[in-house]
Amino acid sequence: MTTIKLAIQKSGRLSEGSMDLIRRCGIKVKNGIGKLKAEASNFPIEFLFLRDDDIPGYVQDGIADIGIIGENVMVEEDRDVTVLHKLGFSRCRLSIAVPKGDQYNGVKDLQDKSIATSYPKILKNYLDEHGVVADIHEISGSVEIAPSIGLADAVCDIVSSGSTLFQNGLKEVEKIFYSEAVMVGSPNMAEEKMELVRKLLFRIKSLQTAESNKYILLNAPEKSIEKIKAVLPGMRSPSILPLAEPGWVSLHSVINENDFWEKIEELKEAGAEGILVVPIEKMIN
Ligand code: ATP
Ligand code: MG
Numbered sequence: 001m002t003t004i005k006l007a008i009q010k011s012g013r014l015s016e017g018s019m020d021l022i023r024r025c026g027i028k029v030k031n032g033i034g035k036l037k038a039e040a041s042n043f044p045i046e047f048l049f050l051r052d053d054d055i056p057g058y059v060q061d062g063i064a065d066i067g068i069i070g071e072n073v074m075v076e077e078d079r080d081v082t083v084l085h086k087l088g089f090s091r092c093r094l095s096i097a098v099p100k101g102d103q104y105n106g107v108k109d110l111q112d113k114s115i116a117t118s119y120p121k122i123l124k125n126y127l128d129e130h131g132v133v134a135d136i137h138e139i140s141g142s143v144e145i146a147p148s149i150g151l152a153d154a155v156c157d158i159v160s161s162g163s164t165l166f167q168n169g170l171k172e173v174e175k176i177f178y179s180e181a182v183m184v185g186s187p188n189m190a191e192e193k194m195e196l197v198r199k200l201l202f203r204i205k206s207l208q209t210a211e212s213n214k215y216i217l218l219n220a221p222e223k224s225i226e227k228i229k230a231v232l233p234g235m236r237s238p239s240i241l242p243l244a245e246p247g248w249v250s251l252h253s254v255i256n257e258n259d260f261w262e263k264i265e266e267l268k269e270a271g272a273e274g275i276l277v278v279p280i281e282k283m284i285n
Pocket of ligand 1: 011012013014050051052053070071090092161179
């Protein structure tokens, strides 16, 4: 029987999000996490737990069929892998930072400076684009302390809230790359495997659609139905159920999270009462 091999970060900032996604897809992982390999009991998939930097290479070489990594690692490793789907977690950016007290007026100020980073390729691309030549100092960890120990004038590092930079006396001056977790795959995967990957992606997409939508229930006088329908486009049209109180109905629909607060105001104005908004677990369009 065909199975697919999924490479996941063994331990780090992608691990929890990756395993959580698999679990929410209804896939049960057998024999523990923390090992190098695991299987699932109810989906033809095997898991390989690796360092994230190694994943693009393993996928390129076909040791794993698919993998979950940050876009930053995908670009930095520059292997022959394609992005199959964006996953929306482990969002971060790669930024250049300099000591807080330094004057900084723009990227030209980095000319001939030394910059410590774990992402030399992404940094070099950025500097090249801006016609700046700097001395790129590749280090594998604790990049943020480089200026204070005299190793470099600036850093190029991953930022999410900015608190690590702040604690190390640095200020963010250029945001050069935005990243989130992505599922990558080998561009020449066998069709039977691709079939399984499509099944997995179908589940992931249903979860993502569900997450960005809410189920909404509300009560309204019958005379307001048309007005409320205009505010709530829903998947098709809202369901309308009579209430025990004559002249009143209960209206059910789906609402996009982004429109949520604005629509709630409009619904109240249209006569809606007792509005309930509940999460959707899965949504198939
Ligand atoms: P490994 O030991 O597997 O090589 P690592 O130390 O290189 O791990 P992590 O720090 O675990 O990597 O980060 C993994 C990925 O998670 C990064 O490549 C990036 O895409 C994302 N990431 C890193 N830091 C953050 C953060 N603070 N917030 C959100 N996502 C982050
Ligand atoms: Mg790594």
